[in-house]
Amino acid sequence: MEFMKYTFDVEKDDFVRAGEASSNIKRTLRELGIDSAIVRRIAIATYEAEMNIVIHSVGGQVELEIDPNSIKVTARDRGPGIPNIELAMQEGYSTASEKVREMGFGAGMGLPNMKKCTDRFTVESVYGEGTTITMEILLKAGD
Amino acid sequence: MDNKYFHSVILQEDRCIGCTSCLKVCPTEAIRLRDGKARIIGEKCIDCGECIRICPNHAKSAIADNYLDIIKKFKYTIAIPSLVLYGQFPSKTSIAQMLSAVKNLGFDEVYEATTGSEAITTVIANHILNKKHEKPLINSSCPAILRLIQIRFPDLLPNIIDIETPIEVTARIAKHEVSKRLGLDIKDIGVIFISPCTARVTSIRNPIGIERSYVDGVVSMKAVFGEILRNLGGSCKEQLVRSNSSSILWPIIGGQSRALGIENYLAVDGISEVIKVLEEIEMDKLDGLEFFEGVACLGGCVGGPLTIENSFISRNRIRTLAKSLPPAEYSKEYIDNSIKMYEDGLIRLTCEIEPRSIMRLDNDITKSIKKMEMIKEILKYLPGLDCGVCGAPTCKAFAEDIVRGENPRSVCLVKTMENFRNKKRN
Ligand SMILES: Nc1ncnc2c1ncn2[C@@H]1O[C@H](COP(=O)(O)OP(=O)(O)OP(=O)(O)O)[C@@H](O)[C@H]1O
Ligand code: SF4
Ligand SMILES: [Mg+2]
Numbered sequence: 001m002e003f004m005k006y007t008f009d010v011e012k013d014d015f016v017r018a019g020e021a022s023s024n025i026k027r028t029l030r031e032l033g034i035d036s037a038i039v040r041r042i043a044i045a046t047y048e049a050e051m052n053i054v055i056h057s058v059g060g061q062v063e064l065e066i067d068p069n070s071i072k073v074t075a076r077d078r079g080p081g082i083p084n085i086e087l088a089m090q091e092g093y094s095t096a097s098e099k100v101r102e103m104g105f106g107a108g109m110g111l112p113n114m115k116k117c118t119d120r121f122t123v124e125s126v127y128g129e130g131t132t133i134t135m136e137i138l139l140k141a142g143d
Numbered sequence: 144m145d146n147k148y149f150h151s152v153i154l155q156e157d158r159c160i161g162c163t164s165c166l167k168v169c170p171t172e173a174i175r176l177r178d179g180k181a182r183i184i185g186e187k188c189i190d191c192g193e194c195i196r197i198c199p200n201h202a203k204s205a206i207a208d209n210y211l212d213i214i215k216k217f218k219y220t221i222a223i224p225s226l227v228l229y230g231q232f233p234s235k236t237s238i239a240q241m242l243s244a245v246k247n248l249g250f251d252e253v254y255e256a257t258t259g260s261e262a263i264t265t266v267i268a269n270h271i272l273n274k275k276h277e278k279p280l281i282n283s284s285c286p287a288i289l290r291l292i293q294i295r296f297p298d299l300l301p302n303i304i305d306i307e308t309p310i311e312v313t314a315r316i317a318k319h320e321v322s323k324r325l326g327l328d329i330k331d332i333g334v335i336f337i338s339p340c341t342a343r344v345t346s347i348r349n350p351i352g353i354e355r356s357y358v359d360g361v362v363s364m365k366a367v368f369g370e371i372l373r374n375l376g377g378s379c380k381e382q383l384v385r386s387n388s389s390s391i392l393w394p395i396i397g398g399q400s401r402a403l404g405i406e407n408y409l410a411v412d413g414i415s416e417v418i419k420v421l422e423e424i425e426m427d428k429l430d431g432l433e434f435f436e437g438v439a440c441l442g443g444c445v446g447g448p449l450t451i452e453n454s455f456i457s458r459n460r461i462r463t464l465a466k467s468l469p470p471a472e473y474s475k476e477y478i479d480n481s482i483k484m485y486e487d488g489l490i491r492l493t494c495e496i497e498p499r500s501i502m503r504l505d506n507d508i509t510k511s512i513k514k515m516e517m518i519k520e521i522l523k524y525l526p527g528l529d530c531g532v533c534g535a536p537t538c539k540a541f542a543e544d545i546v547r548g549e550n551p552r553s554v555c556l557v558k559t560m561e562n563f564r565n566k567k568r569n
Contacts, residue, residue, distance in 0.1 A: 002512040004519075023422065032511040033503035036297045044426055068509045139508070 003067045010050055010075075012059040015103075021062040022047040025073070032066065038137055042071055045117040045135050048110040049075035055100055057131065072136045081127040089115070089123070150188050151206050151344035152195060154181055158202035163531035165194035170414045171294060175544070176534035186501050189290035190342040191414055191439045192448030207344050207449075210335050210367070213360035214249050217333030219325065221317050222250040223310060226257065226386075226394045227339040227444050228364060228371075229464055230457025236375060238464060242382040244374035245337065248367065254317040254334075257386040259309030260393040262316065262490060264402045265473050265481040266306060272405070272433075277302040279409075279424060279432040282399055283492065284308045286346035287439035288417060293351075296421050297498030302435075305492040307353065309393060310336050310343065312490045314357035319489075335360040337367060339394075339447030342439065352492030363449045388468040394444035395458050400436045402471070408434040413441045504547070518542045526557045 008021035026043040053060045060077030082088045096106025115121045120136040161179040173187035214220050246253045281302045314334040336358045347356045392398035397410035411420050417437040440446035446454035484490045505511040521542040533553045535541035544550035
């Protein structure tokens with residue numbers, strides 16, 4: 001089966017390049033001819049995951065995997081990890097600093113939005129090691 | 144005439160020296176060099192005119208009509224000069240003088256384009272803003288932006304306000320008024336638009352959102368500028384000026400938003416900036432934004448590719464003229480009548496604006512993925528300089544062209560040289 005994989009590095013505090021991974025992913029999916037509503041969902045979810053790596057982690061990667069049946073995005077960072085995932089998943093929960101809030105982030109809506117936008121969503125996190133978020137959207141046959 | 148890929152932007156082959164300037168500025172990567180000459184890929188061109196502006200050899204130009212030919216075809220002719228015209232002449236020239244000069248080209252009557260911008264402002268402010276609608280509302284006035292949205296932001300098509308452009312609205316109102324006043328058949332009345340805009344030339348022949356344009360001919364402002372200038376001194380029978388101090392500002396970026404009196408709006412000019420902001424809107428990042436005014440040309444239509452005067456200067460002149468005009472005031476009857484014209488479909492976009500997925504590699508996802516993989520593989524061997532010498536604007540576009548089978552003969556010169564050097568060394 002046809003299968004493709006792309007990897008994008010995402011650096012801590014790199015607000016200048018932040019959003020590049022999700023933009024690239026959006027463009028790639030559009031070129032593949034994926035339905036535009038799906039492209040939008042993936043792009044929004046990826047952007048949230050990407051920004052969380054920039055803001056909350058020490059750095060990591062976003063990976064895009066595509067096959068004719070599904071699109072999968074994995075956002076992986078090298079730490080510090082999320083101490084309480086259940087809490088982090090709550091709408092409105094955020095540990096973002098005042099400065100980050102001033103930039104318009106920190107509403108505590110990122111993780112809930114990722115979940116909302118995708119068909120499959122998992123967070124794995126080991127405090128002290130890092131976080132891995134996997135998101136998947138299933139493509140109907142013929143899409 | 145209704146050629147599917149008709150475009151007003153064309154190339155004068157003998158002038159093109161294959162310099163690659165235009166390849167780089169095209170926002171939709173619609174230009175390639177083939178056999179040393181620029182070629183426009185019709186499917187991708189949005190007629191923004193960027194290539195006309197950049198070409199150092201003036202090899203790109205726009206096709207438009209010859210108004211004298213059109214005048215002959217109708218019993219009664221009306222000229223609609225774009226409001227941009229008001230900024231093309233020295234400040235002392237009055238609007239009435241300019242309108243007379245246009246009429247004296249041989250038309251029976253002149254209509255000001257504010258006829259349209261006022262009706263549109265009235266309908267949006269008093270009707271569309273109160274309806275349920277995808278937000279932000281996006282202006283429908285710049286055809287280059289509409290075509291851009293069709294190609295790159297199909298998800299934002301529902302946000303576009305379904306109202307015609309000022310020129311189209313003016314043409315429709317003019318024909319109906321004149322037909323009533325003089326008892327003429329609509330088809331005996333010809334409307335000619337004096338355009339600063341290549342995208343408009345195209346969209347009048349190949350309209351977006353409507354079946355047929357009421358405009359019967361378009362002339363380039365550049366082409367008739369000299370004649371109008373010469374006429375300025377001629378006989379000036381008093382021309383009625385109907386513009387008000389805000390409707391006249393439509394061709395200046397932000398003019399539409401301000402006329403509407405919306406608080407939370409964004410007015411963005413220049414196609415690359417528009418693309419950036421539409422990306423943000425598409426990602427739901429601009430919460431609470433009510434109105435997005437996006438135009439392809441710097442400064443608004445005053446920066447259109449078929450203008451003579453520098454856009455900053457013409458902007459300033461129009462602002463000065465605006466100061467001498469009365470403020471906008473619309474009667475209840477005018478408002479109701481405008482809304483009725485919209486509801487009746489006279490000034491409304493009655494056809495759906497369809498997405499155009501020209502970016503897609505293949506209709507079949509499996510094949511698309513295969514092609515994308517091939518592109519990725521080819522890219523590994525390319526230098527990534529995006530130099531344009533191969534005839535494609537970027538290395539990626541070059542790889543794509545190969546995979547799409549559109550470019551069997553081109554080679555990457557940089558890579559060839561490198562191989563040659565390596566061979567010599569070994
Ligand atoms: N990759 C990560 N590494 C460490 N902590 C994280 C990571 N992602 C999220 N968190 C924690 O989970 C909280 C909630 O994340 P979420 O994305 O939902 O909201 P936010 O980033 O604070 O605000 P918003 O996404 O609305 O701008 C964050 O404030 C942060 O404490
Ligand atoms: S900004 Fe005005 S002149 Fe320029 S392309 Fe758009 S409508 Fe035409
Ligand atoms: Mg977040």
